[in-house]
Amino acid sequence: MAATLPTRIVQAQAESLCPHDFLANLVQDELHRRADRLIERRVKHAGFRDRGRTLDNFDFAFNPRMDKKLIFELASCRFVAEQKDGLFLGPPGTGKSHLAQAIGLAAIHHGYDVLYREAHALVEQLADATLDGTRKDFLQQIGSAKLLIIDDLGMRKLPHTAAEDLLEVVMRRYERASTIMTSNRPDPAPVVWTRGLVRWQVTSEAGPSQQRGGTENASVHECWGAARSERPPGERGARRCGGGSPRF
Numbered sequence: 193m194a195a196t197l198p199t200r201i202v203q204a205q206a207e208s209l210c211p212h213d214f215l216a217n218l219v220q221d222e223l224h225r226r227a228d229r230l231i232e233r234r235v236k237h238a239g240f241r242d243r244g245r246t247l248d249n250f251d252f253a254f255n256p257r258m259d260k261k262l263i264f265e266l267a268s269c270r271f272v273a274e275q276k277d278g279l280f281l282g283p284p285g286t287g288k289s290h291l292a293q294a295i296g297l298a299a300i301h302h303g304y305d306v307l308y309r310e311a312h313a314l315v316e317q318l319a320d321a322t323l324d325g326t327r328k329d330f331l332q333q334i335g336s337a338k339l340l341i342i343d344d345l346g347m348r349k350l351p352h353t354a355a356e357d358l359l360e361v362v363m364r365r366y367e368r369a370s371t372i373m374t375s376n377r378p379d380p381a382p383v384v385w386t387r388g389l390v391r392w393q394v395t396s397e398a399g400p401s402q403q404r405g406g407t408e409n410a411s412v413h414e415c416w417g418a419a420r421s422e423r424p425p426g427e428r429g430a431r432r433c434g435g436g437s438p439r440f
Contacts, residue, residue, distance in 0.1 A: 193218050193221060193225075196218065200217050203217070237307075238308050240296065240297070240308045241308065242289075242290075242293060243297075245294050246297055247263065247264070247291075247294045247298070250290055250291065263291060266295050268302075269302045271370060272339050272370045275369060275370055277370055277371045277372070278371075278373075279375065280375070281374075281375055281376075282376065283376055284376050288343075288375075288376075289343050292341050292343060293308060293343075295341075296341050299338070299339045304338040305336070306338070306340075306341070307333075307337040307340050308341040309340070309341070309342060310343045310347075311342050311345040311346070311348070312347070314334075314342060314358070314361070315350055315353075315354045315357055318331075318357045319357075331360070331361070334361055334365075335364045335365055335368070338369050339370045340365060340369065340372070341372045342358070342373045342374070343373075343374050344375070345358075345374065345377075346376060347375075
């Protein structure tokens with residue numbers, strides 16, 4: 193409040209504001225300051241690899257087939273409110289990590305707690321927590337976030353225990369909170385992970401890449417759907433992306 197007090201005093205004198213309006217402006221300034229600080233703390237806590245990744249600086253023009261409607265629908269975070277999960281698939285350089293982090297930042301602005309971890313880093317943190325005897329606390333922390341982003345699944349070779357560790361994370365959160373995973377592999381995980389996920393396919397096209405001047409573009413469409421029910425994911429059917437898959 194002190195930071196804006198001199199400016200508000202000048203404004204009050206210039207506009208002949210009554211004391212009520214003067215104090216109301218100061219209170220509004222303080223509320224905005226606290227909201228901004230809360231967002232800053234949540235962004236720092238999320239641990240984004242690239243904090244500057246937003247939808248505003250995502251280059252949609254690099255591929256006209258990229259469906260902005262779907263992307264901005266995800267950024268509305270309705271899927272977080274509905275505790276749904278998703279998987280971005282596509283070749284390296286097609287913007288999966290950028291989109292995932294941008295959606296994570298949008299979720300923070302919608303008031304949700306977000307955690308971002310690269311897959312290999314999450315596995316390493318789980319291993320360290322197991323050695324330290326803090327695995328239970330670590331899993332509770334990971335499980336409490338309203339949105340967890342697991343990035344670059346399959347980018348690096350993981351230890352043989354990684355599948356079970358990541359599966360435990362996903363199953364603890366299933367239908368309790370939302371998880372986004374990104375991968376450059378068409379089948380990045382056992383089917384028990386992907387049942388119930390919505391796959392947002394990022395497909396390659398001829399043209400400039402989002403990374404390092406490559407030659408791959410991307411388009412996004414939903415290509416995996418499975419209705420939620422009370423049954424565990426291993427018992428539900430799913431349909432794979434194919435000739436009849438919807439395009440968005």
